[in-house]
Amino acid sequence: MIAKSKDSLVLNIDDRIPKTSTRAFLVIRNDSVLFEYYKNGIAREDLSTIFSVSKSITSLMIGIALDEGVLSSVDDPVMKYIPELAQKHPNYSKLTIRHLLNMRSGLNFSEKYENPLAKMARLYYGRNQWRHIKRLGFSSEPDTKHEYQSATTALLSLVLEKATGKTMAQYFEVKVWKNLGAENNASWSLDDEKHRSTKSYSGFNVSAIDLAKIGRLYLNNGQHIGKHFVSSIWINETFTILPKNNAYHYQWYNFAAFGTDSSANKYFTDSLTASETFRTKYKKI
Numbered sequence: 481m482i483a484k485s486k487d488s489l490v491l492n493i494d495d496r497i498p499k500t501s502t503r504a505f506l507v508i509r510n511d512s513v514l515f516e517y518y519k520n521g522i523a524r525e526d527l528s529t530i531f532s533v534s535k536s537i538t539s540l541m542i543g544i545a546l547d548e549g550v551l552s553s554v555d556d557p558v559m560k561y562i563p564e565l566a567q568k569h570p571n572y573s574k575l576t577i578r579h580l581l582n583m584r585s586g587l588n589f590s591e592k593y594e595n596p597l598a599k600m601a602r603l604y605y606g607r608n609q610w611r612h613i614k615r616l617g618f619s620s621e622p623d624t625k626h627e628y629q630s631a632t633t634a635l636l637s638l639v640l641e642k643a644t645g646k647t648m649a650q651y652f653e654v655k656v657w658k659n660l661g662a663e664n665n666a667s668w669s670l671d672d673e674k675h676r677s678t679k680s681y682s683g684f685n686v687s688a689i690d691l692a693k694i695g696r697l698y699l700n701n702g703q704h705i706g707k708h709f710v711s712s713i714w715i716n717e718t719f720t721i722l723p724k725n726n727a728y729h730y731q732w733y734n735f736a737a738f739g740t741d742s743s744a745n746k747y748f749t750d751s752l753t754a755s756e757t758f759r760t761k762y763k764k765i
Contacts, residue, residue, distance in 0.1 A: 493505075493507075493515065493517075494517075497517050498517075498519070502517070502519060503518070503519050503522055503526075503528050503688075504516075504517065504518050504519070504522060504526075504528060504687075504688035505517040505688075506688050506689065506692055508692055508696075511696065513689075524663070524664075524687065524688075524689055525663065525664045525687055526687060527664070527665075527666065527667070527685040527686055527687055528685065528686065528687070528688065529669070529682070529683065529684070529685050530684050530685070530686060530691065531682045532630070532681065532682055533684070533691075534633075534679070534680060534681060534682050534683055534684035535630075535633045535680070535681055535682075535731040536731050536732050537652070537680075537684050537694065538633055538636060538637050538640070538648070538680040538681070538731060539581065539718065539730050539731035539732060540656065540694070540697075540709075540710060541640060541648070541651055541652060541655065541656070542554075542577070542581065542636065542640060542730075542731075543710040543711070543714035543715075543718070543730075544655050544656070544709065544710050545640060545643060545644060545651075546714065547710060547711050547714065550643050550644050551577065551639075551640070551643050553577070554576065554577045554578040554581060555576050555577070555578055556576060556577050557572075557573065557574075557575065557576055558572060558575045558576065558577065558580065558635065558639055559572055559573060559575075561639045561642040561643050562638060562639060562642055564614075565614065568614055568615075569617055569618055571586060571618040571621055571622060574621060574622045574623075575622045576622070577636070577639060579622045579623055580632050580633070580635055580636040580639070581636065581729075581730045581731055582626065582722070582725055582728065582729060582730065583626050583627060583628050583629055583632050583725070583728060584622060584623045584624070584625065584626050584627075584725070585618075585622055585627075585629065585632045585635070586618045586619060586620040586621050586622045586623070586624055586625075586627075587616050587617075587618060587619070587629060587631055587632060587635075588616055588617045588618055588619040589603075589616055589629045589630075589631040589632070591627075591628050591629055591630060599612075599616075599631070600630060603630060603631055603634065604630075604679070604682065606671060607671055607672040607674070607675065608671060608672070608674075608675050608677075609634060609671040609675065609677035609679070610638065610675065610677055612631075613631055613634055613635055613638070616631060626724065626725045626726055626728060628728070630681035630682060631681075633680050633681035633731065634677075634679070634680060634681050636680065636731075637678055637680030637681075638677070641678070647668075647676065647678060648668050648678035648680055649667070649668045649678065652668070655709070656694075656709060659707045659709070660690070660693050660694070660697075660704060660705075660709075661693065661704070661705050662690045662693065663687065663689055663690055664686075664687040664689075664690055666684065666685060666686040666687070666690060667684075667685045668680075668683050668684055668685070669682075669683030669684075669685065670683070697709055697710075698715055698718075701715050701716075702714065702715050717729075717730065718730040718732055719732070719734055720734075721734055
């Protein structure tokens with residue numbers, strides 16, 4: 481199979497993909513699988529942790545909860561669902577679900593992965609996610625700036641769990657998984673057995689073929705195999721381009737926003753260019 485990037489470089493997928501760290505690679509058109517690749521004995525039914533793509537799955541569940549009226553508005557204050565935050569910092573009174581969706585919370589949290597003592601490491605490896613989140617202060621007021629933070633998604637999912645009275649896994653299973661026509665099981669990673677707080681920012685584990693079905697749901701404006709999951713309004717709002725937000729909206733990156741962001745960074749217009757850029761940039765790491 482051959483693919484062409486925007487600079488007209490012709491790449492043979494069969495030769496290129498095995499040289500990357502890719503575990504599974506699918507090409508699907510009109511619900512037909514045209515190409516499948518699995519690395520080193522990995523099978524079609526094997527699960528992969530999709531890390532930050534989990535944020536987009538969290539966004540899907542927020543949209544469903546809004547459709548159902550479990551959440552009344554993206555402009556609801558976070559304290560409506562987690563009132564105990566009022567005692568932690570006055571900026572929580574200004575923080576809304578929309579701010580969390582767009583990574584404009586203002587929380588004092590650094591998304592750094594190199595330092596084993598950094599806040600990101602404590603969030604990911606810690607055994608009590610809620611304790612860590614409620615200790616966070618603010619580096620700026622909500623909606624002042626866009627800053628990508630996994631802690632923001634973690635707080636977003638806590639709002640969802642408080643509103644629904646269900647864990648992320650329970651809500652996801654009922655509203656999405658059981659009607660998706662999934663071929664395999666999936667799971668959400670937790671902070672530990674005692675607290676059982678969902679790692680909504682990085683902890684969804686799924687097979688490639690079933691993840692593709694979630695993607696197809698978005699391509700079909702909230703429907704899949706004749707079943708309705710989330711409103712087309714939510715899908716359209718999710719893909720609205722916000723230049724001030726570095727092409728990030730509702731826990732999704734939208735690289736269709738051709739041009740440059742506020743820092744003069746050019747958006748990628750295709751996955752091949754993005755892959756090659758990151759491979760070159762981080763090849764020494």
